[in-house]
Amino acid sequence: MSGPAVAAHRAVDAWRSLRPRPGVPEGVELLARRPHSTIYRLTGVGRDGAPVIAKLSPSSTATIERAVYQEVLARVPVSAPRFYGLVAEGDGQDWLFVEDVGTERFSPESPAHRTLAAQWLGRLHATAAPLAATTRLPDRGPGHYLRHLRTGRRMIVDHLHDPTLSADDREVLLGVRRQCDLLESVWDEVERICADVPPTLVHGDLRPKNVRVRATGRGSALLPIDWETAGWGVPAADLAPSRGLALQSQVDLEVYAARAQEYWPGVDTATLCRLVTVGGLFRRLAAVDWASHGLVHPWPQKSVAQLRVYKDELGQLTRSLGPAAEAASALRPPAAPG
Structure with a gap:
């Protein structure tokens, strides 16, 4: 999704309430639609213009992820995705925003x-x-x-x-x-x-x-x-x-x-x-x-x-x-x- 429709997207609205600047993403890409969550990529709004992952999920699990990122991973010496924040969507769901860390997957065979x-x-x-x-x-x-x-x-x-x-x-x-x-x-x-x-x-x-x-x-x-x-x-x-x-x-x-x-x-x-x-x-x-x-x-x-x-x-x-x-x-x- 690109153009004027981007500004009206729910994920973008939640992102802008969290980070008013740099404003509207260049585009919104649907990455996955799961039984209990939906995941998008917002392009051009992260640090140095990097993409950001927007994940809509039940508040019960979103708050677990927020606690892990903010209260544990931020305090221990391991690599971790940058955590941007959490925004309540209503109806028992929250938006979680984290750094897009790329596409290369871990391989147990390597x-x-x-x-x-x-x-x-x-x-x-x-x-x-x-x-x-x-x-x-x-x-x-x-x-x-x-x-x-x-x-x-x-x-x-x-x-x-x-x-x-x-x-x-x-x-x-x-x-x-x-x-x-x-x-x-x-x-x-x-x-x-x-x-x-x-x-x-x-x-x-x-x-x-x-x-x-x-x-x-x-x-x-x-x-x-x-x-x-x-x-x-x-x-x-x-x-x-x-x-x-x-x-x-x-x-x-x-x-x-x-x-x-x-x-x-x-x-x-x-x-x-x-x-x-x-x-x-x-x-x-x-x-x-x-x-x-x-x-x-x-x-x-x-x-x-x-x-x-x-x-x-x-x-x-x-x-x-x-x-x-x-x-x-x-x-x-x-x-x-x-």
């Missing part, structure tokens, strides 16, 4: 990116931990993910008899329910692994689409974005990959351990590998919860397809918790319908 991410996360987790007492953010400990498990399972059970589902679809849902039941039965092991890990700021959804890499005069900078799932908790989810059956961390664990020693003395790669398994479970439980809400739609097959993938991943990750989980998996009978 050794250089894995090292860069390990250094960045290790430094963040070490230096943000002391701020937990003074910054209000949600709890992202094991209890948060147990709630994801229970909410997602409840949605699945409630929709098992949807007449639009095939017999194969129901088998998928029953399989996910069985994996949730199994994991809940060994949740004490999850909590045991997390018990000695000091809480710190966690992003909660670090993956390529939410992390940018930008070249600077001093090398490459890592710039995570979209902090709406952030909070205080063990850093398990930040170390684990967002998808796939592989149990490998998405960062170099030896480099991370060296950086994290400051807040987690004695941490070693064996401990971190166990935490990666737990982080993988955390991320799949959140994904199951999110996908299960799609079962309410008249055509739930897309959600079933997603849950089919998560079922297999949950099974492997749960068995990887150790002998107790393997034994429970062998003994547990198939889930009954309904």
